[in-house]
Amino acid sequence: MRLSELQRKDIINVKDGRIVGRIIDAEIKESDGALQSLIVEKSKYMRNFFNNESDITIRFEQIKKLGSDVILIELD
Numbered sequence: 001m002r003l004s005e006l007q008r009k010d011i012i013n014v015k016d017g018r019i020v021g022r023i024i025d026a027e028i029k030e031s032d033g034a035l036q037s038l039i040v041e042k043s044k045y046m047r048n049f050f051n052n053e054s055d056i057t058i059r060f061e062q063i064k065k066l067g068s069d070v071i072l073i074e075l076d
Helices: 003-007
Strands: 010-013 018-028 035-042 055-061 063-064 068-075
Touching: 010 063, 055 063
Parallel strands: 010 068
Antiparallel strands: 010 018, 018 035, 035 055, 063 068
């Protein structure tokens, strides 16, 4: 699967059902080329005035399911 295909999918947190955002980048391990994490731009619903971080790093282990339209993750 290409990164561009992943970028079209919504990222949803299974704990609360909220849309986390969209993939903007990926981190790849140099040693073996494996996917290490996804960088996601927060959706407007996940942002707030007290937290000005605009991106979330999702480790590969946090991905629960890759669907045809969505990626289900479990955030701590």
